[in-house]
Amino acid sequence: MSAFSAIDEEREIDRDEFTPGIEPQPTWCPGCGDFGVLKALKQAMPEVGRTPEEVLLVTGIGCSGKLSSYFESYGFHSIHGRALPVARAAKLANPGLEVVAAGGDGDGYGIGGNHWIHTARENHDMTYIVFNNEIFGLTKGQTSPTSPKGHTSKTQPGGSAKDPVRPLSTSLQAGASFIARTAAVNPNQAKEILKQAMEHDGFAHVDFLTQCPTWNKDAKQYVPYIDVNDSDDYDFDPTDRREAAEMMFETENKLSEGEVLTGVYYVDEERPSYQQEKQALGEMPEEPLADRYWDDDYEWERSYDLLDKHK
Amino acid sequence: MTDDELIWRIAGGSGDGIASTSQNFAKALMRSGLDVFTHRHYPSRIRGGHTYVEIRASDEPVKSRGDGYNFLLALGDSFARNPQEDAYYGVEEVKPLSENLDDLREGGVVVYDEGLLDAEEVPDFEQRAEDNDWHVYPLDLRGLAKEHGREVMRNTAGVGATAALVGFDLDPILDVMHESKMSGDVLEANEAILQEAYESVRDDYDHDHDVSVPEGSHDEEQVLVSGSDGIAYGAIDAGCRFISGYPMTPWTDVFTIMSQNLPKMGGVAEQVEDEIAAASLAVGASHAGVKAMSGSSGGGFALMSEPLGLAEMTETPLVLVEAQRAGPSTGMPTKPEQADLEHVLYTSQGDSNRVVFAPGNQAESYEQIRRAFEVAWDYQIPSIILYDQKLSGETRNVDESLFDREPAPDLGSTLSEEEIQEAAHHHSGKFQRFQFDPEDGVSPRTIPGQKGGRYLASGNEHNESGHITEDPQERIKQVDRRLRKLEAIRDDLAEDDVLQTYYGPEDADYGFLSWGSQQDTVEEAVDRLNGAGYSVKALGVSQLMPYPRQEVSDFLSSVEECIVVEMNATAQFRGLTQKELGRYGEKLSSLLKYNGNPFEPADVVEGFENITSGDGEVPGDHTRYVPAAGD
Numbered sequence: 001m002s003a004f005s006a007i008d009e010e011r012e013i014d015r016d017e018f019t020p021g022i023e024p025q026p027t028w029c030p031g032c033g034d035f036g037v038l039k040a041l042k043q044a045m046p047e048v049g050r051t052p053e054e055v056l057l058v059t060g061i062g063c064s065g066k067l068s069s070y071f072e073s074y075g076f077h078s079i080h081g082r083a084l085p086v087a088r089a090a091k092l093a094n095p096g097l098e099v100v101a102a103g104g105d106g107d108g109y110g111i112g113g114n115h116w117i118h119t120a121r122e123n124h125d126m127t128y129i130v131f132n133n134e135i136f137g138l139t140k141g142q143t144s145p146t147s148p149k150g151h152t153s154k155t156q157p158g159g160s161a162k163d164p165v166r167p168l169s170t171s172l173q174a175g176a177s178f179i180a181r182t183a184a185v186n187p188n189q190a191k192e193i194l195k196q197a198m199e200h201d202g203f204a205h206v207d208f209l210t211q212c213p214t215w216n217k218d219a220k221q222y223v224p225y226i227d228v229n230d231s232d233d234y235d236f237d238p239t240d241r242r243e244a245a246e247m248m249f250e251t252e253n254k255l256s257e258g259e260v261l262t263g264v265y266y267v268d269e270e271r272p273s274y275q276q277e278k279q280a281l282g283e284m285p286e287e288p289l290a291d292r293y294w295d296d297d298y299e300w301e302r303s304y305d306l307l308d309k310h311k
Numbered sequence: 312m313t314d315d316e317l318i319w320r321i322a323g324g325s326g327d328g329i330a331s332t333s334q335n336f337a338k339a340l341m342r343s344g345l346d347v348f349t350h351r352h353y354p355s356r357i358r359g360g361h362t363y364v365e366i367r368a369s370d371e372p373v374k375s376r377g378d379g380y381n382f383l384l385a386l387g388d389s390f391a392r393n394p395q396e397d398a399y400y401g402v403e404e405v406k407p408l409s410e411n412l413d414d415l416r417e418g419g420v421v422v423y424d425e426g427l428l429d430a431e432e433v434p435d436f437e438q439r440a441e442d443n444d445w446h447v448y449p450l451d452l453r454g455l456a457k458e459h460g461r462e463v464m465r466n467t468a469g470v471g472a473t474a475a476l477v478g479f480d481l482d483p484i485l486d487v488m489h490e491s492k493m494s495g496d497v498l499e500a501n502e503a504i505l506q507e508a509y510e511s512v513r514d515d516y517d518h519d520h521d522v523s524v525p526e527g528s529h530d531e532e533q534v535l536v537s538g539s540d541g542i543a544y545g546a547i548d549a550g551c552r553f554i555s556g557y558p559m560t561p562w563t564d565v566f567t568i569m570s571q572n573l574p575k576m577g578g579v580a581e582q583v584e585d586e587i588a589a590a591s592l593a594v595g596a597s598h599a600g601v602k603a604m605s606g607s608s609g610g611g612f613a614l615m616s617e618p619l620g621l622a623e624m625t626e627t628p629l630v631l632v633e634a635q636r637a638g639p640s641t642g643m644p645t646k647p648e649q650a651d652l653e654h655v656l657y658t659s660q661g662d663s664n665r666v667v668f669a670p671g672n673q674a675e676s677y678e679q680i681r682r683a684f685e686v687a688w689d690y691q692i693p694s695i696i697l698y699d700q701k702l703s704g705e706t707r708n709v710d711e712s713l714f715d716r717e718p719a720p721d722l723g724s725t726l727s728e729e730e731i732q733e734a735a736h737h738h739s740g741k742f743q744r745f746q747f748d749p750e751d752g753v754s755p756r757t758i759p760g761q762k763g764g765r766y767l768a769s770g771n772e773h774n775e776s777g778h779i780t781e782d783p784q785e786r787i788k789q790v791d792r793r794l795r796k797l798e799a800i801r802d803d804l805a806e807d808d809v810l811q812t813y814y815g816p817e818d819a820d821y822g823f824l825s826w827g828s829q830q831d832t833v834e835e836a837v838d839r840l841n842g843a844g845y846s847v848k849a850l851g852v853s854q855l856m857p858y859p860r861q862e863v864s865d866f867l868s869s870v871e872e873c874i875v876v877e878m879n880a881t882a883q884f885r886g887l888t889q890k891e892l893g894r895y896g897e898k899l900s901s902l903l904k905y906n907g908n909p910f911e912p913a914d915v916v917e918g919f920e921n922i923t924s925g926d927g928e929v930p931g932d933h934t935r936y937v938p939a940a941g942d
């Protein structure tokens with residue numbers, strides 16, 4: 001028996017396996033877009049052939065961070081802004097795991113922004129879902145990095161003087177190799193995009209528009225949405241970096257004007273993942289490091305064999 | 312201290328290759344059978360600035376740097392920027408010769424490179440040499456080096472001259488040179504320079520000074536290692552195969568050694584965007600089943616506060632190292648201090664739940680990081696090794712056999728899949744990761760990918776299967792269980808002989824208490840004081856959390872008075888001791904130093920004499936005395 005026999009196990013997977021027996025009813029507000037992410041993830045996971053015990057879902061702090069409580073798998077509910085560094089190390093430790101990181105717009109684009117840039121730059125093979133509700137939900141509605149310019153809140157009573165972060169464009173500049181935007185109001189597209197993101201070998205960033213009816217917009221404000229990959233009004237090639245960049249720029253501008261564009265914006269299948277890069281340099285083992293601790297025959301290296309230069 | 316010892320100081324500018332030259336010379340002295348100790352002083356800049364390395368070599372064990380030095384090799388600072396007298400930093404060019412000249416012992420030897428230095432520029436040099444009976448040898452080391460090779464090789468010329476003047480054989484030096492990474496041409500040139508310097512000094516000078524190298528022998532093969540080597544090698548032998556970090560002096564040494572070695576062992580080393588990420592990656596790797604570590608120095612460690620708390624709350628095993636330097640803020644990056652004690656014990660919100668060890672020397676660095684990994688994985692708790700710029704850079708010979716040990720990659724209290732099948736599960740199928748009944752507080756742990764082990768790890772308070780809860784009863788049970796682990800660790804470590812170090816006669820009247828890197832300096836002072844007729848012993852404490860209450864209490868009750876020696880301005884360890892023991896305030900006084908230089912044994916000896924003689928004055932202006940409460 002392998003030490004991690006849940007990994008790559010071949011069996012039928014039932015969607016219901018991803019609903020926890022302990023806290024099956026999420027405590028999100030009625031109408032919250034976060035339900036949409038949960039549902040899409042539960043649907044996508046069996047389709048990529050992964051079972052709960054080979055998935056590690058790492059979340060940040062926020063309403064969004066509760067995702068790991070309502071999704072049955074190995075979970076790590078970390079601290080505000082730090083889901084990505086925890087998640088990417090877990091992937092390096094055991095590449096056999098399906099690693100998904102998730103958190104809010106404040107969590108990922110604000111306090112954790114540095115990690116987002118660098119995780120994208122390094123192109124770790126994982127999926128990153130950002131619940132973008134353009135607001136700080138859990139702390140009761142303050143302005144977030146994606147709130148539109150002029151947005152008023154209790155902490156910005158005169159309106160925000162800042163232009164919002166451009167999540168898609170920034171991710172592209174940083175080096176993510178799969179970038180998409182979807183919305184909770186579009187469950188079929190959402191499931192499909194999450195599936196593609198998880199199947200992608202590299203850093204897949206999904207900016208997921210999640211309405212927050214309690215503090216910000218409700219679902220109606222994200223409808224109608226346009227899928228730029230299907231619409232006749234838009235014609236661009238997501239494998240072409242320049243075209244993707246233009247499409248992202250326009251999408252970000254349009255959202256500020258109230259028009260919701262979604263879809264897969266960028267896919268680079270050529271770029272090796274971080275793990276592959278490191279392995280090519282001989283800086284990472286071929287066998288999962290986590291397995292070694294269970295291999296009774298492994299001959300552990302000793303410092304005693306490094307002492308020549310000290311003599 | 313023996314009279315028969317060499318304390319050789321090589322002084323020059325940063326970037327002049329002094330570190331490697333001195334390391335090779337130290338190895339040669341060690342190979343000849345001597346015990347050696349090296350101490351490095353350098354400024355926080357890359358080129359220029361006064362820097363020196365001191366090698367103390369004796370046929371008796373050397374535990375510390377000595378008092379002052381008896382041989383100065385002044386090379387000249389080839390990157391000096393301020394040749395003017397009125398420059399802010401003074402005349403940099405002559406600093407290798409002028410700086411700390413007061414510490415050169417009477418009868419000492421000075422070799423200086425007259426190709427670069429002009430003794431006339433050192434105030435009253437001739438007069439002082441005469442007054443102190445210094446034996447001065449101006450040599451054109453630069454010229455000699457240029458003749459056979461390149462100017463930078465004047466270091467080698469200086470070593471050749473030294474060997475001739477102290478009666479040391481060239482063979483061990485040549486051996487070390489041959490085994491080093493020097494290429495053919497460079498090696499030949501260095502050899503020629505070494506020989507030539509040796510012979511010309513031997514033939515051209517009558518020397519009548521008393522400084523010489525004693526003869527010694529070792530029972531077994533020795534290796535010259537720093538505290539950083541000890542820490543890195545202990546981690547490797549404990550099965551650590553993942554390190555994440557961000558450079559910061561002096562922690563960078565450990566990070567570098569690990570980054571160079573781990574990939575060759577099929578491990579992973581990650582230099583990341585900042586220290587928050589560094590600690591978070593170590594948490595993530597450990598969570599996924601790999602023995603992982605991270606570390607930093609003061610400011611970087613401050614950034615690790617939140618992930619450290621996350622490891623405490625999620626009970627993720629983790630080892631962090633903190634290499635102190637003088638603070639606050641950027642402080643003095645290349646100077647030692649022990650002022651981060653309280654920071655490391657208490658940083659991060661909530662009640663602390665961690666283990667902290669401060670090794671006393673190079674060998675203890677190795678032993679204690681092994682122990683840190685063992686405790687972390689047995690008890691699912693973060694362990695921290697707290698050391699400093701002194702221990703990180705000072706090297707010393709230790710028995711090679713110290714490292715001849717079985718590796719210990721065991722994952723402690725982590726369950727195998729077979730064990731998971733038999734362990735308790737919630738009826739929903741969730742693994743009961745945080746059961747509150749275990750007596751020692753250690754609940755069973757699983758790893759993602761293991762069948763039947765799924766659970767939620769959360770930085771929020773949680774129930775037995777990991778789900779977030781704010782129920783008062785569950786809260787109390789979890790807090791109590793986590794704290795029980797610390798009590799169990801305290802009991803477990805009580806018998807441990809690599810943590811607390813007792814020194815001196817058991818029935819002594821006076822005691823010294825120190826922690827971490829001051830231990831061996833204090834021990835040397837104890838020897839000297841007992842030699843001078845006093846009755847003194849010492850306890851060097853390494854286990855800072857959980858605090859060894861019984862051991863320290865027994866020690867303190869056995870003495871009349873005790874002086875706590877530490878490198879900070881606010882007597883942090885004395886404060887901790889009083890907080891933990893709740894008494895002995897009237898017995899404890901403090902000897903403190905925080906000028907950027909570690910204690911020398913003489914500081915401690917004189918401090919003791921002055922404090923116990925009742926006048927409360929301490930030596931020079933560089934140490935401070937804080938009397939006992941009620942005095």
Ligand SMILES: Cc1ncc(C[n+]2csc(CCOP(=O)(O)OP(=O)(O)O)c2C)c(N)n1
Nearest residue numbers: 061062063064080104105106107136137138
């Ligand atoms: C270091 C730190 N700072 C601040 C907080 C308080 N806090 C919790 S969630 C949050 C913002 C939540 O907004 P977002 O990340 O967008 O998540 P949402 O609730 O909208 O899903 C803040 C500021 C915290 N937990 N930790």
Ligand code: SF4
Nearest residue numbers: 028029032063137212
């Ligand atoms: S506050 Fe907003 S984001 Fe949070 S649960 Fe309620 S609706 Fe959702």
Ligand SMILES: [Mg+2]
Nearest residue numbers: 104105135137
């Ligand atoms: Mg938000």
